Amino acid sequence: MTSTAIPIDPQTGVNLPGERVLIYHLRDVEKTREAEGTAFRLRVPSLQIALGEKIALIGESGCGKSTLLDMLSMTLRPSGIGSFRFRPARGAEPVDISDLWRKKQLNQLGDLRRLRIGYVMQTGGLLPYLTVRENINLSRRLLDMQDDSLVDELAGDLGIRRHLDKLPYMLSVGERQRVAIGRALAHRPSIVIADEPTASLDPIAAERIMSLFIELVDELHITVILASHAWRHINRLGLRHLEHHTHRESDGSMTETVVSG
Amino acid sequence: MPHRVKDILWLAGRDYRNEWQMSAFFIVSLAAVLGPMMILYGLKFGIVGSMLTNLIEDPRNREVRPIGSGRYDSAWVEQLRNREEIDFIVPRTRAIAATIDLKSETASRIISVEMIPTGQADPLLKTQTIPQSLQQIVLSNKAAQKLNVKPGDEISGSLSRRFKGRSERVHISLQVIDIAKPASFTRDGAFTDLLLVEAAEDFRDGRAVSALGWSGTAEGNDKRTYPSFRLYTSSIYDVAPISEALGKLGIEVSTRVADIDIVRTMDRNLSVVFWLIAIIGLFGFTLSLGASLWANVDRKRKELSVLRLVGFRTGEIVWFPVLQSVFTAIFGWLTASMIYLGVSFTINRLFASQMDSSDSICHLLPNHFLIALILTLGAATIAAILAGYRAARIEPSEGLRDI
Numbered sequence: 001m002t003s004t005a006i007p008i009d010p011q012t013g014v015n016l017p018g019e020r021v022l023i024y025h026l027r028d029v030e031k032t033r034e035a036e037g038t039a040f041r042l043r044v045p046s047l048q049i050a051l052g053e054k055i056a057l058i059g060e061s062g063c064g065k066s067t068l069l070d071m072l073s074m075t076l077r078p079s080g081i082g083s084f085r086f087r088p089a090r091g092a093e094p095v096d097i098s099d100l101w102r103k104k105q106l107n108q109l110g111d112l113r114r115l116r117i118g119y120v121m122q123t124g125g126l127l128p129y130l131t132v133r134e135n136i137n138l139s140r141r142l143l144d145m146q147d148d149s150l151v152d153e154l155a156g157d158l159g160i161r162r163h164l165d166k167l168p169y170m171l172s173v174g175e176r177q178r179v180a181i182g183r184a185l186a187h188r189p190s191i192v193i194a195d196e197p198t199a200s201l202d203p204i205a206a207e208r209i210m211s212l213f214i215e216l217v218d219e220l221h222i223t224v225i226l227a228s229h230a231w232r233h234i235n236r237l238g239l240r241h242l243e244h245h246t247h248r249e250s251d252g253s254m255t256e257t258v259v260s261g
Numbered sequence: 262m263p264h265r266v267k268d269i270l271w272l273a274g275r276d277y278r279n280e281w282q283m284s285a286f287f288i289v290s291l292a293a294v295l296g297p298m299m300i301l302y303g304l305k306f307g308i309v310g311s312m313l314t315n316l317i318e319d320p321r322n323r324e325v326r327p328i329g330s331g332r333y334d335s336a337w338v339e340q341l342r343n344r345e346e347i348d349f350i351v352p353r354t355r356a357i358a359a360t361i362d363l364k365s366e367t368a369s370r371i372i373s374v375e376m377i378p379t380g381q382a383d384p385l386l387k388t389q390t391i392p393q394s395l396q397q398i399v400l401s402n403k404a405a406q407k408l409n410v411k412p413g414d415e416i417s418g419s420l421s422r423r424f425k426g427r428s429e430r431v432h433i434s435l436q437v438i439d440i441a442k443p444a445s446f447t448r449d450g451a452f453t454d455l456l457l458v459e460a461a462e463d464f465r466d467g468r469a470v471s472a473l474g475w476s477g478t479a480e481g482n483d484k485r486t487y488p489s490f491r492l493y494t495s496s497i498y499d500v501a502p503i504s505e506a507l508g509k510l511g512i513e514v515s516t517r518v519a520d521i522d523i524v525r526t527m528d529r530n531l532s533v534v535f536w537l538i539a540i541i542g543l544f545g546f547t548l549s550l551g552a553s554l555w556a557n558v559d560r561k562r563k564e565l566s567v568l569r570l571v572g573f574r575t576g577e578i579v580w581f582p583v584l585q586s587v588f589t590a591i592f593g594w595l596t597a598s599m600i601y602l603g604v605s606f607t608i609n610r611l612f613a614s615q616m617d618s619s620d621s622i623c624h625l626l627p628n629h630f631l632i633a634l635i636l637t638l639g640a641a642t643i644a645a646i647l648a649g650y651r652a653a654r655i656e657p658s659e660g661l662r663d664i
Contacts, residue, residue, distance in 0.1 A: 075570065075658035107574045113657070114572020125567040127272070129279030139571055142268060167279075 021090045023191060023223050024049040024072060028082025031067050041256045042067045047242075048261070049223065051090060051190070054214065055261075056239035057227040063246050064257035065227040066195060072225060073117055073193045074109045077101050088116040088190040114142055118184030118222070120194035120213070124176040126168040132179050133164040139187040154182045157216060174205045181213050191223040198228070206230070211237065265577050272568070273584040276561075284589065287550065291593025291637070294542045296600035298535075299633055300623065303605050305535055307624035309528045316497055316521055319444075320384030323348065323493045325503050328513045330355070330488030338490060346499035351378045351455060352487035358462040361451065363435075365408040365416040372449055374404050376461060377491070379452040384493045385445040390438045392454045395472065398435050401450035402443040412439050422465050424477065431464060431475050459485070497521050539636075547640045550589065554582045554648035562655060569657035578655065582648035590641035594634045601625070 026047040033040045042064040049055055057065050070076030074097060078084070081098035088095070100108055118139065119125070126135045134141075136151050155161040158178040160171075168176055177197060184192050197213065198206035214237045217224045228234055244259040277284050316322050333352060342350050353359070359376045379399070381391055389399055390412075398418075400410065410416060414437045421430040441452060460470045469477035494503050500521065504514045558565065565578060605623035612622045 070658045073570075073658070075656065107576075110569070110572045110574050110657075113570065119570055121567070125563065125570075127276075127564055127567065129272075129276040134275075142265070142572055 021051045021087060022048050022085070023051045023053075023087055025085040025087070025094070026083070028080070029071065029078045029084055030080045031071060031076065032079045033067075038252060039254050040064070040067075041254070042071075043256060043258045044068070044260065045258065046260050049225070051087075051223055052221055053223055054217065054237070054239045055223075055225045055242055056234050056237075057225065057242045057244070057259075058229065058234060059227075059244060059246075060229055062255075063244065064259070068259055069193055069195050069225065069227055073119065074100075074113055086112070086116075088112075114139070115187075116190045118187065118189040118192040120177075120180050120184045120192065120197040122196045122199050123173075124168065124180040126176055126179055126183070128168055131165050131167060132160060132171070135168065135179055136182040136186050139183055139189075143187055145187060150188070151182070151186055154186060154216070158182050158212065174201050174209060177201060177209055178212075181209070181216070185216060185220060185222065188220060189222060191225065192217060194224065194226045196228055197226070198230075203230075210234070214239075265573065266580055269573070269577050269580045270584055273581050274588070276564075276581075277585050277588050284585075284592075287553065287589045288592045288596055290549065291546060291589055292596035292600055294546045295593060295597035295633065295637060296604075298539050298542055299597055299601040299625065299629075300604050300608075301538065302535055302629065303601060303623040303625045304608070305531045306626075306629070307622045309524065309531060310624060311622070312524050313528070316524055320387070320493055322497050322517045322521060323384065323495070323500060324516065325492045325494060325500060325507065326515045327489050327492075327507070328515055331512060332486040332488065333490060334484075334486050338487070341492070344503075346494050346496075346503055347492060348495040349380070349382055349384055349491070349493040351380045351383075351491050353378055353489040353491060354458050354462040355488055358465045359458050361418045361420060361461060363404070363408060363416055363418050363451070365410045365414065367409040367414070368407065370407065372404060372407050374401070374449040374451045376458045377446065377450055377452050378455040378458045380455065383452070386439070386441060386452060389441060392438060392452065392457075395454055395457050395460065396433065396435050397438045397454065398457075399439045399441055399452040400437055401441050401446040401448065401452075403447065404449040404451060405437070405440045407449065410437050412437055420461055420464055422467065424467050431473070433473060543636065543640045547644045550586060550641060551644035551647055554586055554645055555651060557585075558582055558648045558651045558655075562659065565652055566655045566657060566659035569655055569659075575653045578652050579649040582652055583642065583645040586641040586645035586648075587638060590637045591634075594637050597633070598630060 024047060026044050029044040029047075031042045057068065059065055067076065071078055074086075078098075078101065081101065084097040084101075085094040086097050087093075095112065097109075100112075127138070130138065133151065133155075136154065140147075140151070152161070152164075155164055158181060160175055160178050160182070163171055163175060163179075168179065171179065177200070181197070184194070194213070198210050201209065214224070224239075226234070226239065240261070242259060242261045244257055246255065246257045248255050335352070338350055338352050341347055356375075359378075360373050361376055362371050362373050364371045377385075379386060379391060383391060386399060392398055400408065405411070408416060416435050416437060418433045418435045419430055420433075421428065423429070441450075446452075456472070460473055460475070463470050464475050464477065467477050469475060469479065492503070494500050500516050500518050504516050504518065507514050565581065568581075569575075569578060605621075605625070608623040609621045
């Protein structure tokens with residue numbers, strides 16, 4: 001993994017304990033998509049997310065949430081980048097993501113994802129041929145991490161310990177979503193990205209799982225970015241809202257969302 | 262990063278096992294192509310192989326037989342004997358003079374047999390004792406049965422001639438030192454030393470044979486010529502060149518070269534037929550496996566994109582369909598080998614009565630199995646190329662949400 005040393009941001013200052021460390025620092029990043037005469041643009045003039053922060057991205061579908069999440073999870077190449085730095089841990093060198101995209105170092109982006117990011121998908125995204133335990137352990141396995149009983153602890157916290165040796169199809173949708181949360185956290189990533197993690201659940205189960213998720217993230221000191229269209233119970237969890245404004249051209253030819261925070 | 266490929270191997274294996282019905286379907290459809298192909302090749306190899314073995318082992322296929330009679334002296338025969346392509350040659354006397362009447366004490370009949378001159382390394386007497394003197398003979402199986410004798414028995418031979426207006430008969434006591442195999446000579450015959458055949462000819466020509474005390478005109482053997490000879494080449498492949506060489510000397514010969522050519526042509530033609538079938542079969546299998554793997558990648562798009570999302574590289578994802586294709590190849594080959602072994606065992610049992618005990622009609626060598634495996638692996642890898650390419654193009658972001 002090559003990381004480019006960049007000048008230390010005057011806002012974050014030097015690496016002192018207790019200092020605010022920016023895991024994401026984006027400036028003038030944008031993504032434009034064009035299809036059938038309509039264009040969509042997501043613009044991020046400035047975005048700073050500190051280590052340990054809990055971010056909520058609330059909005060209707062089509063507002064660009066997914067595009068932003070894809071860029072933050074380093075799976076979507078921005079159309080234009082002023083600067084995009086990723087600093088996965090206090091004391092770690094910031095990684096120049098814009099440079100990796102420019103040099104098409106997709107494998108290094110993949111390595112970064114494997115090591116630093118956990119994902120919770122809308123519908124679990126569990127591998128149907130692995131048991132619950134193997135699914136949770138997958139991210140750890142890929143990093144050759146030794147068993148430190150975290151998998152069992154997570155399974156206990158998530159209330160799925162009795163399902164550990166079952167295949168995903170034997171579980172309810174809610175239970176599967178708990179497994180997905182376990183997998184996203186098991187390798188102790190720097191950040192967990194969750195795109196509508198409770199969209200497929202009934203409201204009561206959704207609220208319970210969401211609270212559990214945030215609790216676990218807090219406990220493990222993991223930064224979280226959560227996208228959801230349901231904001232009512234999100235408010236109660238003490239997440240920071242990411243401001244975004246969408247305007248449409250009157251003729252419908254152009255939609256632009258601007259995110260900053 | 263080899264340990265990442267190890268992880269892909271594990272995941273591909275788990276998926277393959279989890280969808281065992283699908284996997285079994287692929288395995289069986291491969292075995293259904295490969296099994297019959299192996300049986301077909303086994304039959305070709307077994308039948309043609311045993312025909313070739315018979316050709317090589319049967320000395321009659323190495324025989325070059327002169328047609329009509331000529332005049333060959335000992336020196337000429339000797340010179341041929343020194344040729345590398347010639348395994349055995351012995352001169353023959355006139356056929357009409359080379360008969361002898363035999364009588365044994367254990368049978369009432371006197372039988373007239375043909376005398377065949379023999380010598381060391383006679384291919385027709387490969388495992389038998391060779392007569393070393395005038396009075397030792399090896400009987401053909403048929404003659405031995407008629408005379409009711411066994412090796413070691415003494416029998417009596419007699420020759421007759423008309424000499425100076427009188428009918429004369431001489432007797433000679435002979436020892437049966439061995440009995441030839443039934444296939445070596447199918448009529449009544451006796452393999453004897455050349456000297457005995459020459460003696461019989463001399464006697465019939467009215468000449469004296471001092472070694473046996475037979476009277477007649479002066480012996481004049483110094484200028485003896487022979488009308489014919491027995492010739493066996495070293496291998497079946499020497500038959501054609503030797504007949505050609507003799508033809509150049511004006512000696513017309515008859516051989517089984519045509520039979521040998523028939524088997525060799527048949528081997529070649531059957532190989533062409535087999536490879537045509539094999540290519541069509543493998544091609545069809547590759548296409549159908551390729552299409553299924555391609556469809557599989559589409560079906561598992563979500564799962565594969567999840568793997569990309571959690572950090573597998575493009576080059577590693579390609580292994581997923583390739584490895585599953587290789588699993589199919591290996592298990593399909595194992596199943597086909599099992600089918601082959603069962604069927605060939607049955608075929609060989611069915612035909613056991615028609616074949617020599619050592620021959621099997623359906624037969625493959627270990628390296629044939631290996632070649633089948635390598636071909637199958639090759640076809641499976643080719644089949645997985647498109648699917649692998651498609652898998653490599655799956656974006657990790659597809660795993661984040663439903664499309």
